[in-house]
Amino acid sequence: LQRMLSIAVEVDRSPTCSSRKIADDMFLFMLNIPLRSQREALLNTMESQLLRCRLLELLFQHSCDVPTTSSMSLEKILYFLSHSSVLPQFQDETATWQRWDEMLQYLSLLLMSYQTFPLAEHLRSSLSDRMDLIIQKARPRLQDSDDISHLDIQLKMKDFISRMQKALGQPFPPQIQEKLDMLQ
Numbered sequence: 001l002q003r004m005l006s007i008a009v010e011v012d013r014s015p016t017c018s019s020r021k022i023a024d025d026m027f028l029f030m031l032n033i034p035l036r037s038q039r040e041a042l043l044n045t046m047e048s049q050l051l052r053c054r055l056l057e058l059l060f061q062h063s064c065d066v067p068t069t070s071s072m073s074l075e076k077i078l079y080f081l082s083h084s085s086v087l088p089q090f091q092d093e094t095a096t097w098q099r100w101d102e103m104l105q106y107l108s109l110l111l112m113s114y115q116t117f118p119l120a121e122h123l124r125s126s127l128s129d130r131m132d133l134i135i136q137k138a139r140p141r142l143q144d145s146d147d148i149s150h151l152d153i154q155l156k157m158k159d160f161i162s163r164m165q166k167a168l169g170q171p172f173p174p175q176i177q178e179k180l181d182m183l184q
Contacts, residue, residue: 002045002046002047002048003047005022005046005047005048005051006046006047006048006051008022009022009048009050009051015050016050019048019050019051019053019054020054022051022054023051023054023055023057023058024058026055027055027058027059027062030042030055030059031062036098036102039102040105043055043056043106043109044109049113049116050113052109052113053072053110053113053114053116054072056106056109056110056113057072057076057110059106060080060084060106060107060110063084063085063086063103064079064080064083064084064085065083065085066083068083072114073114073146074114074146074148075146075148077107077110077111077114078148078152078153078156080107080110081107081156081157081159081160082156082159082160084103084107086099086100086102086103086167096167096168097168097172097173097175097176100164100167100168100176101173101175101176101179104176104179104180104183105179107183108179108182108183111183153184157180157183157184161180164176164180
């Protein structure tokens with residue numbers, strides 16, 4: 001399935017458009033996956049970084065009180081950090097800290113997926129154009145909203161940690177602290 005999804009993203013002249021269409025169709029199914037382990041298996045085995053990034057973007061958009069219309073960027077990931085709730089659609093009988101843990105896991109996965117396609121590869125280009133870009137050793141173009149400062153990151157993380165402290169109290173469970181360190 002993952003290989004077929006990856007090929008489906010690449011078939012179109014615009015992988016960005018195909019990934020949006022496929023992710024839009026998959027999103028409702030993902031919301032209905034009952035167990036965290038199953039959701040993580042789907043996301044962790046996804047071969048297309050572009051598709052995984054889009055699916056996670058939809059998930060965080062869905063969990064924001066005020067969704068943003070900006071395009072995917074590092075700035076948007078910081079927006080999700082500040083405005084996302086603990087993914088209410090997955091609230092079952094799991095402990096509150098486990099829901100925060102899942103959210104942190106998905107934020108890290110979103111960041112890793114996003115960094116893969118615009119910064120390290122030319123995945124926004126079609127397969128034939130990508131070969132030309134690689135031969136020319138062209139560097140991928142960064143978006144203006146990818147230029148964020150260390151101060152922005154520190155302030156958003158401080159705000160996020162304080163929201164978590166209100167919800168969980170101190171000290172954080174070791175799994176949460178580990179994921180926070182990884183995300184920073």
